[in-house]
Amino acid sequence: MAEKLVLFEHRHLPGVETAAVYETVGGYEGLRRALQMTPAGVIEEIKVSGLQGRGGAGFPTWIKWNGMLGNPPGDRYVVCNADEGEPGTFKDRELMLRFPHMIVEGMAIAGHATGSATGYIYIRGEFTEPADAIRRAVDEAYERGYLGEGIRTDGSRFDIHVHLGAGSYECGEETALMSSLMGERGQPRAKPPHAPLPVVAGLWRRPTLINNVETYACAPHILRRGGAWYASMGTERAKGTKIFSVSGHVARPGNYEIELGTPLLELLDMAGGVTGGALKAIIPGGSSVPILPAAKCTDVRLDYDGCRAAGTMLGSGGCMVFNETTDIVKLMWVTARFYAHESCGKCTPCREGTRWMAKIMDRIVQGKGRPEDPDLLVSVCNNIDGRSYCPLGDAAAWPIRASVLQYRDEYEHWVRHKTSPVGEHSVPKVA
Amino acid sequence: MSQVEFVNITIDGTTVQVPAGEMVIESARRVGIEIPHFCYHPRLTMEAGANCRMCLVEVSMPRKNPDGTLALARMPKPQTSCSLPAAEGMVIETETPMIVEARKGMLEFLLINHPLDCPICDRGGECPLQNNTMHYGAATTRFVEEKRHPPKAYPLSKYVIFDRERCIHCARCTRFASDISGDAQLDFLKRGADMEVSSFRDTEFTSLYSGNVIEVCPVGALLSRPYRFTARPWDLSTQKSICTECSNGCNIKLDHRAGKLLRVNARLNEEVNEEWTCDQGKFGMDYASHEKRLRRPLIRDGAVFREVSWDEALTHVATALSEAGPAAAFLGGARSSNEDLFVLRRLFQEVLGSQNMDHRLGPAYPSAADVRAALGSQSPTPIAAYERMTTIIVFGCDLAVELPILYLRVRKAAVRRGAKVIECQPSSYRERPHANKVTDFAHSSIWYEPGQETAIAEALAHVMTGGRDPGASDGASDAAASLPNAVAEANVEFGSAIPRLDDGPIAIIIGRDVWSRSLSVPATLKAAADKMGTPCVINTYACSVNEQGARELGILPDGSVQASAPGLNADQILHGLKDGTVKALWVSGVDIASQFHDPELVTQSLEQAPFVVVTALDLNRTATMADVVLPLASVAEYDGTYTSMERRVQRFHQAFDAGVDVREEWRIAANVGMRLGVDMPYASWRDIFGAIATSERAFAECTPDNLGDGGRLLADRNNEDSR
Amino acid sequence: MTHDRTDPAYARRFSPDAVRELEELVARYPQRKAAMLPALWIAQREYGGEITAEAMEEVAHRLGVPPVEVEGVASFYTMYNLKKRGRKHIEVCACLTCAVLDSASVIHALEQRLGIKAGETTADGEYSLSEAECLNWCEAGTVVQVGHRYYGNVTAEDVDRLLDDIAGDPRNDVVTHADTVVRVQLRGGCKGRPRPSAEVEADRG
Numbered sequence A: 001m002a003e004k005l006v007l008f009e010h011r012h013l014p015g016v017e018t019a020a021v022y023e024t025v026g027g028y029e030g031l032r033r034a035l036q037m038t039p040a041g042v043i044e045e046i047k048v049s050g051l052q053g054r055g056g057a058g059f060p061t062w063i064k065w066n067g068m069l070g071n072p073p074g075d076r077y078v079v080c081n082a083d084e085g086e087p088g089t090f091k092d093r094e095l096m097l098r099f100p101h102m103i104v105e106g107m108a109i110a111g112h113a114t115g116s117a118t119g120y121i122y123i124r125g126e127f128t129e130p131a132d133a134i135r136r137a138v139d140e141a142y143e144r145g146y147l148g149e150g151i152r153t154d155g156s157r158f159d160i161h162v163h164l165g166a167g168s169y170e171c172g173e174e175t176a177l178m179s180s181l182m183g184e185r186g187q188p189r190a191k192p193p194h195a196p197l198p199v200v201a202g203l204w205r206r207p208t209l210i211n212n213v214e215t216y217a218c219a220p221h222i223l224r225r226g227g228a229w230y231a232s233m234g235t236e237r238a239k240g241t242k243i244f245s246v247s248g249h250v251a252r253p254g255n256y257e258i259e260l261g262t263p264l265l266e267l268l269d270m271a272g273g274v275t276g277g278a279l280k281a282i283i284p285g286g287s288s289v290p291i292l293p294a295a296k297c298t299d300v301r302l303d304y305d306g307c308r309a310a311g312t313m314l315g316s317g318g319c320m321v322f323n324e325t326t327d328i329v330k331l332m333w334v335t336a337r338f339y340a341h342e343s344c345g346k347c348t349p350c351r352e353g354t355r356w357m358a359k360i361m362d363r364i365v366q367g368k369g370r371p372e373d374p375d376l377l378v379s380v381c382n383n384i385d386g387r388s389y390c391p392l393g394d395a396a397a398w399p400i401r402a403s404v405l406q407y408r409d410e411y412e413h414w415v416r417h418k419t420s421p422v423g424e425h426s427v428p429k430v431a
Numbered sequence B: 001m002s003q004v005e006f007v008n009i010t011i012d013g014t015t016v017q018v019p020a021g022e023m024v025i026e027s028a029r030r031v032g033i034e035i036p037h038f039c040y041h042p043r044l045t046m047e048a049g050a051n052c053r054m055c056l057v058e059v060s061m062p063r064k065n066p067d068g069t070l071a072l073a074r075m076p077k078p079q080t081s082c083s084l085p086a087a088e089g090m091v092i093e094t095e096t097p098m099i100v101e102a103r104k105g106m107l108e109f110l111l112i113n114h115p116l117d118c119p120i121c122d123r124g125g126e127c128p129l130q131n132n133t134m135h136y137g138a139a140t141t142r143f144v145e146e147k148r149h150p151p152k153a154y155p156l157s158k159y160v161i162f163d164r165e166r167c168i169h170c171a172r173c174t175r176f177a178s179d180i181s182g183d184a185q186l187d188f189l190k191r192g193a194d195m196e197v198s199s200f201r202d203t204e205f206t207s208l209y210s211g212n213v214i215e216v217c218p219v220g221a222l223l224s225r226p227y228r229f230t231a232r233p234w235d236l237s238t239q240k241s242i243c244t245e246c247s248n249g250c251n252i253k254l255d256h257r258a259g260k261l262l263r264v265n266a267r268l269n270e271e272v273n274e275e276w277t278c279d280q281g282k283f284g285m286d287y288a289s290h291e292k293r294l295r296r297p298l299i300r301d302g303a304v305f306r307e308v309s310w311d312e313a314l315t316h317v318a319t320a321l322s323e324a325g326p327a328a329a330f331l332g333g334a335r336s337s338n339e340d341l342f343v344l345r346r347l348f349q350e351v352l353g354s355q356n357m358d359h360r361l362g363p364a365y366p367s368a369a370d371v372r373a374a375l376g377s378q379s380p381t382p383i384a385a386y387e388r389m390t391t392i393i394v395f396g397c398d399l400a401v402e403l404p405i406l407y408l409r410v411r412k413a414a415v416r417r418g419a420k421v422i423e424c425q426p427s428s429y430r431e432r433p434h435a436n437k438v439t440d441f442a443h444s445s446i447w448y449e450p451g452q453e454t455a456i457a458e459a460l461a462h463v464m465t466g467g468r469d470p471g472a473s474d475g476a477s478d479a480a481a482s483l484p485n486a487v488a489e490a491n492v493e494f495g496s497a498i499p500r501l502d503d504g505p506i507a508i509i510i511g512r513d514v515w516s517r518s519l520s521v522p523a524t525l526k527a528a529a530d531k532m533g534t535p536c537v538i539n540t541y542a543c544s545v546n547e548q549g550a551r552e553l554g555i556l557p558d559g560s561v562q563a564s565a566p567g568l569n570a571d572q573i574l575h576g577l578k579d580g581t582v583k584a585l586w587v588s589g590v591d592i593a594s595q596f597h598d599p600e601l602v603t604q605s606l607e608q609a610p611f612v613v614v615t616a617l618d619l620n621r622t623a624t625m626a627d628v629v630l631p632l633a634s635v636a637e638y639d640g641t642y643t644s645m646e647r648r649v650q651r652f653h654q655a656f657d658a659g660v661d662v663r664e665e666w667r668i669a670a671n672v673g674m675r676l677g678v679d680m681p682y683a684s685w686r687d688i689f690g691a692i693a694t695s696e697r698a699f700a701e702c703t704p705d706n707l708g709d710g711g712r713l714l715a716d717r718n719n720e721d722s723r
Numbered sequence C: 001m002t003h004d005r006t007d008p009a010y011a012r013r014f015s016p017d018a019v020r021e022l023e024e025l026v027a028r029y030p031q032r033k034a035a036m037l038p039a040l041w042i043a044q045r046e047y048g049g050e051i052t053a054e055a056m057e058e059v060a061h062r063l064g065v066p067p068v069e070v071e072g073v074a075s076f077y078t079m080y081n082l083k084k085r086g087r088k089h090i091e092v093c094a095c096l097t098c099a100v101l102d103s104a105s106v107i108h109a110l111e112q113r114l115g116i117k118a119g120e121t122t123a124d125g126e127y128s129l130s131e132a133e134c135l136n137w138c139e140a141g142t143v144v145q146v147g148h149r150y151y152g153n154v155t156a157e158d159v160d161r162l163l164d165d166i167a168g169d170p171r172n173d174v175v176t177h178a179d180t181v182v183r184v185q186l187r188g189g190c191k192g193r194p195r196p197s198a199e200v201e202a203d204r205g
């Protein structure tokens, strides 16, 4: 199999980030079609397409959109999650730089489908260039009538405001994103069964739709070419295409759009294969998902079920490839430090547990590990997993636990010999 | 209010019916199961809660099978019972192996950075963290790293010390500050394991309610500075009492040891103070075990006092009073118990034949009869009832200072229930430095200069009764345009438009400075509310702890049905002492030399007075000018009742023996009476309270035994003949 | 706690332009407080690249929130400088992919060249150096962010060229960074619901 280009079809078309060029390849046709349909009709099309959220959890998109419709009248909001912070993921970044209008169009479609007049796009603070691209697109979209009242004839309107984050991974979690957007500390808010879903009571307790950049980017294509067409791609239980960000020890790192269900090793081939030695492991879906040793990579298909069957997850599609020089313990030390740095601090297990794990890992890679440390790590992970306020705690526990279970010998080597099992040229280096 | 819906849920095998939406942690209590927790607090909002993760339970919900039958589906993750609303058919398990494990894990997390300095922690012995660790924790630690070491014992304010090391980040204090007191001076800074509670840049925590965070903190992180290191909780005895710092009648607990009052904590009373105290109440009651307490009666001997026996002192007093007879007078009493006042009144009316008595210390008060005439009869209004007001007008009253606990209710009414609060305040209140101001939640704030009160009241009444721009449709009246001339001339600054008042109960709280100068303010507003046709409460509140009791018991020149002619009021009494028409003065429990509106007059009068007896806790300024000084028992040292601002009679109990020769004022008065030949054979507060209930209409339904822990509202004045 | 918005004691450093900018941002949300993050960006610019206590008080006053809440927000996010930083802030990604592609050697080389450790600022106040969490351009690891610019595929050998490049370019300054962020933010997406406040109207004359 090769790449299957839907979102990226015109990736190399010069000027595709401008409205004028974007329009020449079908841009804003989806929105025009949507505006001629009823909200329910648009949502039906999304339902037929089988689109699932591309932000990590793979939740069926139409159910969220549909959930907005049941609410009593009043203000509602469409929010685009452009906080892309999952280590190993950089697809939203490229989408925003190359196809900002696709995102604007997708949000406008969602605005019509859910009866919302206001959209916010929450872009992580570090992404100044993507944010610039989006702002230019928003301006152009106003000029051309795609935003504001513009091409609408029913008196409705749709506005998009850019909102910049300021440095916090947790703000990608949808309820923390809402806190941040409302001017608060980026800490998560209650969800079912403790509180209603955001589509019932989100921003300012009003119905709020939150989707990932890539999810919105799919909407124009589905509306333009039909849900059935979209559903013809992918597998029975995972429709369409998905962008994977491939990085690490590969010849051609970058974003690859493939049909869901494509074998993992084919994706690896597309990226030019492993460099600098034999394949050791792959983390297929961003730093939050369990690591796959090379031996387990062979049969994995890249869809939600396939990844789950292999003991990992599709996540956000941040596929990181590691060759045999990679020291898994040091890799996980970097991971543990990341989560300790990004824990918001609200709940006990994540606040204390992530810092504790980072300290244990610090010790191990400094040659001060103790024989009981691998078991202690697993136990700490178990005490976080499933018990934190939001899934960041789980996301910190899963990869570490999986690494101890899969690479116990490497941990034991570190503890016993105070050095890397991979030898002195192991990566990453201890800074 | 909508009908409460009930659902059936099963907790550890017991099925129970609970209101839908009740938090499962509460439902569990109904079946006798206490789920361990730290951050949960029923009065604090959930938004920042559910963070300690200690109260996890396993939850199963009924799901429909394809064939229509019901099956239980267990949720994949445990859920926090403190934030889980009960729903029909829910099945809760609180002790599964997974939950036991989870609790152990959570405690381990909480303790890895906790200093474990329980032996030197004030909270030791009454610490939820300590207790839960005993019950649910592991015996050993697996944490070998360096702990966090933020500064210890950081003084946040005059009263509160913060030991950051011990903080478990439960957000109770920060939620108290934002949800309850509303000053929002505490919040979290930073994130992750570096997160910490702080005031802005560590500036002083100036909330008038700061002491409550000590009580809500589940560990020894927030501590009382006065109490620090004074005792271990298991060495303390506790007694139920009433706060004497103002007239709210807050229910408190006195913690004491060896005849010393060491700590004041709130005692739950949903109708009055819920579970809060103000700082004045919590930290201001140190007088009870103050070193300066009087120990023996004193008699003036030229320029100095001589310690004497009670017998000698009382004989002296009895002689002087009987010589004065109807020319004797009585001032103060607003801090004495109902029983004290009743016996004192009998002494003056029956024994001496004098109606010269006044508990009021402010200037030129309207007489009791004037007040009744202006306002008509008033029903008692519990503090809790303010929560249900639609409109609350605060007129010339720095609420958080004068009625701190009522302030919390008014704020709750505004913030949680959407009541419209309108404040009309002297513009000097704007500069008051404290952190709790009605302005923060008021719908409108109207600032005036002294002297403009009547004009403001008229303007408000004008708006209330519909004198508004008829075109105004947005709810705000065009008040300034349609106001009476008086207001326009007064050039009053209207902070913002006065809102259109909704139908529904109105409470009007009027400061003493306002109504004591001019009854027309309450009268105008009352008339306007009556014209609107809405129920209206006018609160011309009492200030001192038992000032309302003094009103009820008629410690007033015109306050008694027994008296044929009115006696002298406070000013007249003091002038009478100067010109010789008043021959003896009894000052009860109040330092009139400092607190009377005209201290100069007090000094002159007392200097020229033929005879002055003062009852007091310590040698205050008035006492130094007396002929006889009698040492009083403090509230912690005897039993009795007070009547609070809302006309609630409440019991206070003796906590300890002062260890010095002090007496209750009623005992003193009865003894003097006996020496003058009138038998007042009271053995305890109960006897006197029984007598009050028999002779005073308002107290008719009270008995010493039916006051309960929460007190009892006096009978409606409507049923009372005018006195 | 609300402060009196007309009280000059709290309005210290925001220029009339900045006030107008803030009010236009405020108009995008149903509540003033929602403009907290943009307001802090503006404050960081107006106060010379550092969010001082006065800056937080000014934000608190302009948005009508308690100052400690502003401090809570400002200290939560990593991109607000609560301490003075160098004019150019060099952030080297040290997260997974970049770590694997040897970002440690880049950091090391920069430390040598600048004579400071990661987390420090040069004595002349020109450069700050930090390790960053994933900057999410992993295909180009090692990634370095300076001000609003990203540099990709950086190796230890590139460090001299990197420093030469950023030295002369004011776009890399921390202060300019905030400036760009906020000013550019204004260009896009503010056409909806124009609701200038009285304050803005006054500024416009």
Ligand SMILES: Cc1cc2nc3c(=O)[nH]c(=O)nc-3n(C[C@H](O)[C@H](O)[C@H](O)COP(=O)(O)O)c2cc1C
Pocket: A052, A053, A054, A055, A056, A057, A058, A059, A061, A081, A082, A083, A084, A085, A086, A169, A170, A171, A172, A173, A174, A175, A210, A211, A212, A213, A215, A216, A390, A391, A392, A395
């Ligand atoms: C810790 C954490 C970080 C997340 N970060 C992101 C993110 O950066 N971008 C994103 O789109 N979703 C992120 N998510 C997922 C969102 O919570 C949410 O599921 C997603 O935005 C929903 O959009 P979708 O339905 O289109 O996938 C994160 C989730 C967690 C728990």
Ligand code: SF4
Pocket: B166, B167, B168, B169, B170, B171, B172, B173, B174, B197, B216, B217, B218, B219, B221, B222
């Ligand atoms: S100080 Fe106490 S109340 Fe406040 S967060 Fe810490 S543990 Fe909780």
Ligand code: FES
Pocket: A087, A088, A089, C093, C094, C095, C096, C097, C098, C099, C134, C135, C136, C137, C138, C139, C141, C143
């Ligand atoms: S790991 Fe460095 S940019 Fe992704």
